[in-house]
Amino acid sequence: MTALVATTILTGPSAAEPFSTAPCALPRTDAHHSEGVDTWNPDYTRPTHPLSAVMVFLSFPDATPRTTPTELTADHFPATSRFYEQASYGRFTIRPHPLGHWLKMPRPSVAYGIQRDWSMSLRAAYLRDAFAVADPVVDFSRYDIVYFVADPDAPGVDSDATKVVNLDTPAHVDGTDVRRVVTVFEKHPPDRLVLAHETGHLFDLPDLYHRPEDGKGDWDTYVGDWDLMGSQFGLSPDFFAWHKWKLGWLDPRQVVCVRGAGPTRLTLEPLSAGPGVPQQGPEGAPAFGLGGGTKLAVVRTGPDSALALEARGATGNDGTACRQGVLVYRVRDETASGGGPIEVVDAHPRTEACWENSVYPPLADAPVALGESFTVPGDGVKVEVEGRTASGAWNVKITPRELA
Known part of the structure; x- marks a missing residue:
């Protein structure tokens, strides 16, 4: 399985599905998460109906979890569902299906090198192991969204590494292809609306923040408080x-x-x-x-x-x-x-x-x-x-x- 971080994937408009014919609708281009609205990219699920999400909780041999799956589920739901219900005027919601217990990964958390700019090989190893331990107890064919939630207190877990991962080659499990996974490494309690932000990438929404090359300085110079894809801490985080x-x-x-x-x-x-x-x-x-x-x-x-x-x-x-x-x-x-x-x-x-x-x-x-x-x-x-x-x-x- 080759894992590619969402911010590095290019998805072109070759298999476009017609959407808007309005004269002011910008055309979708091959830019990653293009803001064109004349067509919808069928590689992504359009959130116009309820979607089911499985939450899989992963522990590691080098740590004993200090939180429970129930507590971590409450960190994100119903807040995430409520945000999308409000933003979509009731047209869309996420129905979470949390696994009620921890699944232990085969390697210590420190062995996966978890960090924001995670190497492709280590991220792929993490996902291979996560699918392997989850497959015996999770029927992935039943779900539209997959959240792999790591023990936030394990020594190798970095909360800055929470991301959407696009799979260059989809993971084929339970007769279905899983193309995208949200890897959750948030501390407990988590950053505000962080899961809603990451979930937005599953629907082809771009990051709207500016990341300084040296990691220093302001990240929010493009849109400030005005859209969740800019900042989950914004005072006005509704989607544009x-x-x-x-x-x-x-x-x-x-x-x-x-x-x-x-x-x-x-x-x-x-x-x-x-x-x-x-x-x-x-x-x-x-x-x-x-x-x-x-x-x-x-x-x-x-x-x-x-x-x-x-x-x-x-x-x-x-x-x-x-x-x-x-x-x-x-x-x-x-x-x-x-x-x-x-x-x-x-x-x-x-x-x-x-x-x-x-x-x-x-x-x-x-x-x-x-x-x-x-x-x-x-x-x-x-x-x-x-x-x-x-x-x-x-x-x-x-x-x-x-x-x-």
Whole structure:
């Protein structure tokens, strides 16, 4: 089994499945986790229906676990499922199936060289052993997602090594091919929403953070607090509307392509508000209704780039938002995961906010606020937030370059 870390795999668009025909839909390219939305990459599962996930708990000969599988399951669920239920407006959830006991790996934890930049051979050895000990007790054909959860207190376990692993050659177990695995090495309790972030890669979402070459400096300069794929610690970690479009959680009528020479006025519903709030469903289960209002406005700025606009407020997954208003960001379909495929445009470049808890205060106050106007540098698109509706939506005027 040859294991390749998710951030190094290139998945091309050769077997594309048609998705959006909107004129502002950027084409999917061969960039890793391309932000193109005209087609869906069939190598990835689209999260438009509930998926089942098995959690396999791995111990090692050089340590006795100090936590239980039940405690580690509670570290991640139901928080992960709730995040996705809210983000998808009830269209998607993860149903966890935790193994109730530890399975012992054949080698000590220190023998696997577990670390963030893990060697391919050692990671492959870890996965071979994990599948070997799990196969007798787990029917992998029953599950869509595999989480291998390591004993967090074993001496060789590094919490920074939690990753999605793409298998160059799928593991064939129980009559099914397993192409991707989430290797979990989180401490107990874990980082906030870390499993939700890693799970996002299973659905072809890119890393939006910037990793400094020397490992020092700010990691959150691209998007700050504004998307889970940038930081699981963000104050506003809901997925960008662009990602919700890509994942199939927005109806076509909820995306407006801004075209033509004249100004366009539209009303943007808050991204996390309204239909994402659970109501009482059958037999006490959460139920969600998909709102019909506009969630995303897009201005094409080139063959491979666009500006996206969405309303962000302190609701739902964004309940701890630092500032609210209309967020503007650039999208590039040829920029790979980790290279800045999305960059938030700061409408207040001279100020910062929420120093005490923002992951990147310079972008914490990025949205265009009520009564403000802002012209996007380099693109010349003018954004004016003219008012609010009684329901809390935002009235926006967008003027293209030639009239701005």
